[in-house]
Amino acid sequence: MSAPTVEHYPSQHSGWPSLFVSNLSASTDLGAQVRQSDTVGVGVATHCPLGSAVDSIDRSDGVNGDMLDDHGVPGMDAVRGLLPEMDAASRAAMPPQPDTQLAPAEGIVPARQTTLVGDRLSTPPVFRRRFVEQLRRHRSVLLEAWSPETVYPGTDAMQLTDQPASKGQCGVSSAWLLPRLSWLRRFRATYCVGYVVFEGRDSGSDVLHCWIEIGGTRSGRxxxxxxxxxxxxxxxxxxxxxxxYKTLVNQSIEYRAGSRMRFNDLRHDPVWHRYERLDADIRHSTQQRLAL
Structure with missing residues (x-):
């Protein structure tokens, strides 16, 4: 594949030349690609080979697994590995920017900032809190939709007595959450089946469980x-x-996955029928609330 042509054009604002990458024809790997999710109403569009590189990343977990921050977001080294042509353009010599500082507008606080630490993107606590808050909203939706029809069929009805509402709902809940992650997280996310082991305790070690993991399978991050x-x-x-994962292990909690699946693979898993029932119930409940 021929390298892209890098041309300099004068900027309209700063007075410094800006980079423009041309000759990215559809015949190259940098042609725009669009992936339509199998979930109704969810579409994922990617430009450049980021979307098509998912499989190549999976085949090299040992190399790319640690190229993520603590919340599954690829670092700059991972992105550059996927986009070598764009990386070459980004490394072109640029004149130094003038050292100017703008006074912050009173009363305005940035909603999200991402800083570069070394060669890795660092996500600030405010963004982490928002992601957890979003997960809590998802759980609230699930809490209203869990039913005997969505519970794991191997769960004895007697076991549900005086138990949390989430008992036996781990598989269907993980399947429902997976396609609702942002595409940046979703393309590294897997549906995991295994055991939760608590060091020094028997609790949970013999109970089959399901959850989601984002990142390389061999990465402690x-x-x-x-x-x-x-x-x-x-x-x-x-x-x-x-x-x-490594933070939980330090707390004597290990999520030990025996198998991992992508969302599309779940179509061939027994959880799929319960996922469809749960998703339909949630959609119906949402429509009823909107009609009020």
């Missing part, structure tokens, strides 16, 4: 997301888990 963790005695004081 991969993010563990569990919206039904309160069904375990040792996690009953939490409404959800959203922490890096």
């Amino acid at each position: 991969r993010l563990v997301i569990d919206l039904t963790c309160d069904q375990f005695d040792d996690l009953s004081d939490r409404d959800l888990v959203c922490e890096p």
Whole structure:
């Protein structure tokens, strides 16, 4: 593939030349690609080979697994590895920018800032809190929709007595949440089936469980997301888990996955029929509220 042509054009504002990358024809890997999700109403559009590089990333988890921040967002080294042509353009020599400082507008606080630390993107606490808050809203929706029809069929009805509402709902809840993640997280997310092991305790180690992980399978930085963790005695004081794998291990909690699946793979899993029922119930409930 021929390298893109880098041309300099004068900027209209700063007076410095800006980069413009041309000759990115449809015949190259940098042609725009669009992926339509199998979930109704959810579309993912990507430009450049970011979307098409998902499979190549999965085949090299050992290399790219640590190129994520603690919330599953690719660092600059991961992005540059996917876009070598754009990386070459970004490294072109640029004249120094004038050292000017603008006084912050009174009463205006940035909603989100992303800083570059070394060669990795660092996500500030405000963004992390917003993601957790979004997960809590999802759990609230699920809490109203859980029913005997969506519970894991292997769950004894007697086991549900005096148990949290999330008991037996881990699989269907994880399946429902997966396509609702932002595309940047979703393309590294997997549906996990395994066990939650608490060091030094028998609780949970023999109970099959489902959750979501974002990141390389061998990376200690991969993010563990569990919206039904309160069904375990040792996690009953939490409404959800959203922490890096290594952080949980340091707390003597290990999410030990035995298998991992992409969302499309769930179509061939028994959880799919319960997912469709749960999704339909939530949509119907939403329509009823809107009609009031």
